[in-house]
Amino acid sequence: MYDAPDTIDFSSFVRPAEQGRASMDLALDGVDCAACMDDIERTMAAVPGVVSARLNLTTYRLRLIWEAEKTNASALIAALAKGGYRAYPFEQSRVEQEETRRTQWLLKCLAVAGFASMNIMLLSVSVWSGNATDITPETRDFFHWLSALIALPAAAYAGQPFFRSALASMRAGKLNMDFPISLGILLALTMSVVETALHGQEAYFDSAVMLLLFLLAGRYLDQAMRKRTRAAAGNLAALKGEIAQRVGEDGGLVTVPVGVLKAGDQIFVRPGDRIPADGMILSGSSEIDTSLVTGETMRTRVGSGAQVYAGSMNFDGALNVQVTAAGEGTMLDEVARLVEKAGEARSRYLRLADRAARVYAPIVHVTAASTLIFWLLMGAGAHHAIIIAISVLIITCPCALALAVPAVQVVAAGHLFRAGIFLNNADALERLAEIDTIVFDKTGTLTLPDPNVVNAGTIAPELLRRAARVALSSRHPLAQAVARLGVDATPFDQVEEVAGAGVRTLVDGIDLRLGHAAFCDAQVHQPSSPDVSLIYVRYGDQQAAIEIRQSLRPDAMAIVETLRRRGFDLHIFSGDRPEAVAPLARQLGIADAQGGMNPAQKIAAIESLRAQWRKVLMVGDGMNDAPALAAAYASLSPITAADLAQAQADAVFLSDRLAPVAQALDLARQARALMRQNLWIAVVYNAFAVPLAIAGYVTPLIAAAAMSGSSIIVTLNALRMRGVARKDHTERSAPTPLTVATQEHRA
Amino acid sequence: MNVLVYLVPIALALGITALFAFMWSLKNGQYEDSEGPAHRILSDEDVKK
Numbered sequence: 051m052y053d054a055p056d057t058i059d060f061s062s063f064v065r066p067a068e069q070g071r072a073s074m075d076l077a078l079d080g081v082d083c084a085a086c087m088d089d090i091e092r093t094m095a096a097v098p099g100v101v102s103a104r105l106n107l108t109t110y111r112l113r114l115i116w117e118a119e120k121t122n123a124s125a126l127i128a129a130l131a132k133g134g135y136r137a138y139p140f141e142q143s144r145v146e147q148e149e150t151r152r153t154q155w156l157l158k159c160l161a162v163a164g165f166a167s168m169n170i171m172l173l174s175v176s177v178w179s180g181n182a183t184d185i186t187p188e189t190r191d192f193f194h195w196l197s198a199l200i201a202l203p204a205a206a207y208a209g210q211p212f213f214r215s216a217l218a219s220m221r222a223g224k225l226n227m228d229f230p231i232s233l234g235i236l237l238a239l240t241m242s243v244v245e246t247a248l249h250g251q252e253a254y255f256d257s258a259v260m261l262l263l264f265l266l267a268g269r270y271l272d273q274a275m276r277k278r279t280r281a282a283a284g285n286l287a288a289l290k291g292e293i294a295q296r297v298g299e300d301g302g303l304v305t306v307p308v309g310v311l312k313a314g315d316q317i318f319v320r321p322g323d324r325i326p327a328d329g330m331i332l333s334g335s336s337e338i339d340t341s342l343v344t345g346e347t348m349r350t351r352v353g354s355g356a357q358v359y360a361g362s363m364n365f366d367g368a369l370n371v372q373v374t375a376a377g378e379g380t381m382l383d384e385v386a387r388l389v390e391k392a393g394e395a396r397s398r399y400l401r402l403a404d405r406a407a408r409v410y411a412p413i414v415h416v417t418a419a420s421t422l423i424f425w426l427l428m429g430a431g432a433h434h435a436i437i438i439a440i441s442v443l444i445i446t447c448p449c450a451l452a453l454a455v456p457a458v459q460v461v462a463a464g465h466l467f468r469a470g471i472f473l474n475n476a477d478a479l480e481r482l483a484e485i486d487t488i489v490f491d492k493t494g495t496l497t498l499p500d501p502n503v504v505n506a507g508t509i510a511p512e513l514l515r516r517a518a519r520v521a522l523s524s525r526h527p528l529a530q531a532v533a534r535l536g537v538d539a540t541p542f543d544q545v546e547e548v549a550g551a552g553v554r555t556l557v558d559g560i561d562l563r564l565g566h567a568a569f570c571d572a573q574v575h576q577p578s579s580p581d582v583s584l585i586y587v588r589y590g591d592q593q594a595a596i597e598i599r600q601s602l603r604p605d606a607m608a609i610v611e612t613l614r615r616r617g618f619d620l621h622i623f624s625g626d627r628p629e630a631v632a633p634l635a636r637q638l639g640i641a642d643a644q645g646g647m648n649p650a651q652k653i654a655a656i657e658s659l660r661a662q663w664r665k666v667l668m669v670g671d672g673m674n675d676a677p678a679l680a681a682a683y684a685s686l687s688p689i690t691a692a693d694l695a696q697a698q699a700d701a702v703f704l705s706d707r708l709a710p711v712a713q714a715l716d717l718a719r720q721a722r723a724l725m726r727q728n729l730w731i732a733v734v735y736n737a738f739a740v741p742l743a744i745a746g747y748v749t750p751l752i753a754a755a756a757m758s759g760s761s762i763i764v765t766l767n768a769l770r771m772r773g774v775a776r777k778d779h780t781e782r783s784a785p786t787p788l789t790v791a792t793q794e795h796r797a
Numbered sequence: 798m799n800v801l802v803y804l805v806p807i808a809l810a811l812g813i814t815a816l817f818a819f820m821w822s823l824k825n826g827q828y829e830d831s832e833g834p835a836h837r838i839l840s841d842e843d844v845k846k
Contacts, residue, residue, distance in 0.1 A: 084832075084835075084836035084839075085836075087833060087836055087837070088836075088840050105833065106829060106830040106833060107830055107832035107833035107836065108829070108830045108831050108832045108833065109829075109830070154823060157823060157828065158820065158823065161816060161819045161820065161823070162816065165812055165813075165815065165816040168812070169808070169809065169812050172808070189801070192801070196805060196809075200809070
């Protein structure tokens with residue numbers, strides 16, 4: 051799929067810079083050490099015309115600036131490729147830009163809150179020690195006014211993330227955690243100003259600002275993790291390096307990145323290419339494999355006028371395709387409509403922290419109000435009673451409570467990130483933890499996305515090795531499956547490709563052929579099952595038929611067994627034919643396996659599980675799974691999934707194995723347990739602090755100590771989470787799947 | 798206590814300077830890559846041989 055880069059038109063990614071220069075951002079693959087950074091920057095700086103090359107080691111992106119006249123984008127990418135680094139032009143998605151902007155904003159708020167709390171604490175400590183010794187009322191007032199001078203503008207700026215969110219939640223009529231936080235801060239500040247004006251002894255400026263500081267730290271870390279995940283996912287998308295052959299106005303072909311294709315463009319799809327965009331065939335006919343779209347593993351023959359979808363693999367004929375937007379009545383249109391409807395249910399999910407806030411906020415506010423009434427009835431002055439009531443609000447101000455969930459969220463997302471699982475949604479972890487039923491798609495989810503050789507064990511190893519080596523020279527999908535078996539990655543020198551027949555070369559003077567039965571002069575072999583594709587090999591008098599089909603992910607059996615033992619209820623809902631689904635389900639021991647389902651049927655099946663109060667996790671990759679992914683309680687997709695499916699999934703995993711599904715569920719449960727523990731810690735803290743506050747013993751000093759103490763305990767508790775080791779995801783579908791597949795074959 | 802009259806403003810001014818320095822570094826993109834600079838310092842590229 052990755053073509054020689056020097057022929058691709060990258061102009062859409064190049065931005066003009068000042069002084070006749072041009073710049074471009076590239077996502078890089080193959081950077082695995084810090085020394086690479088030096089190597090890349092030095093190599094690129096040495097290319098004539100390059101003004102600057104700077105690699106960001108956090109996001110693995112390279113920014114190149116060069117003299118527009120002296121060199122061009124393609125040449126630079128070729129130079130990188132020569133150094134062993136696969137690079138692809140990259141454009142930040144709108145979502146990622148938004149994340150970056152928000153991260154910076156939170157960091158600014160954090161800086162302001164940090165500055166303010168340090169300075170106020172300096173003044174507060176002086177007042178506290180002065181109160182114990184001999185501070186004059188004038189000095190104390192002066193210090194309090196100074197604190198107010200710092201705290202008020204700082205809180206007005208740094209408190210924005212909370213105030214805005216609280217306002218939004220008030221307008222929506224459902225209170226979230228930010229509401230009690232904002233109320234607490236505002237009341238603490240108001241009371242402190244009034245106290246200062248009345249020459250009082252106690253002001254809570256430090257508590258209010260410190261609360262902001264702690265909470266902002268939690269929010270910032272959460273946001274930074276999310277940004278990092280988004281960047282990694284963006285790189286992966288860019289590195290797929292999808293290109294298309296666009297037919298130019300003069301009828302010539304221009305290779306362009308898929309991202310720049312527009313409706314109405316005409317594209318040319320060669321045999322062995324994936325169809326890069328949805329469209330209608332203008333001319334040509336071919337067999338296409340639509341497994342990424344519908345889950346169907348049997349190839350279908352299409353001709354002019356047929357609708358084709360992005361991600362389908364074109365097998366044997368060249369196609370001229372007109373790119374279309376989603377048309378009426380096409381599958382894409384239907385899928386998009388179902389997705390929209392299905393997603394509504396999930397947006398109603400109420401996060402753990404907000405559920406806690408709903409219980410917590412009324413209790414706290416009622417307690418504060420009763421404290422006020424209690425002290426008024428006891429005959430205390432109105433001023434005194436109000437101070438005590440507000441101190442109740444401040445001490446209960448949910449510092450630990452508000453940090454309880456984000457702290458765990460950050461740690462868990464970090465562990466998942468290192469395990470190659472990228473969270474798309476902030477609340478996905480909480481939903482994953484509640485799962486009790488798992489629905490798998492078959493094609494591309496339980497099985498590997500690309501087909502594999504299944505009868506390697508029955509072919510002479512030497513012949514197979516030669517077949518694999520000659521297959522390296524062909525773009526045909528079946529040949530590529532054979533090529534993946536090879537250990538020798540160097541193609542033969544002179545290989546002749548005979549269109550529509552196969553490839554041939556001479557080895558030690560003997561003819562080696564790989565292709566159709568007739569081309570190889572081989573006996574026609576009876577395939578062992580209808581979804582098996584055949585390719586033949588002949589070398590001298592040796593010959594063999596190689597069977598190729600979709601095979602299970604290497605650890606699918608083990609993971610399915612583990613999940614079942616843990617009590618998950620497992621199902622398979624596939625778009626493939628029932629007779630293709632049944633044997634696989636038997637092998638995995640999954641009782642409920644349904645085939646031939648269209649997107650609407652998948653949703654209906656998930657709805658019926660939900661009606662039994664099941665919490666369903668959908669794992670799927672096809673475009674036809676997208677609505678089901680949106681409808682399920684939680685969803686996962688492999689990174690090879692169709693774009694539409696990935697966009698609907700809560701998390702995307704980067705592996706040839708199924709293990710990330712189990713890992714994600716494990717980590718999510720661990721995370722939820724810790725979140726609950728943290729919420730209980732907050733409750734226990736309040737159980738001690740609130741009576742003290744009601745009794746009127748809480749001074750600003752105690753408030754400050756209690757607040758930081760509880761926050762630290764909650765954070766430390768979150769850090770107890772154990773990570774999962776990252777299984778070598780880089781391992782491509784090497785011969786490993788064969789063992790499983792051959793067993794299946796013999797069974 | 799008269800000393801406070803000028804010491805406190807000085808302290809605040811220093812703090813605000815630090816805050817502005819931070820804002821400048823943020824705007825300058827110094828927080829965009831938190832890994833790279835740690836390794837960059839080991840590179841001898843700028844040393845004339």
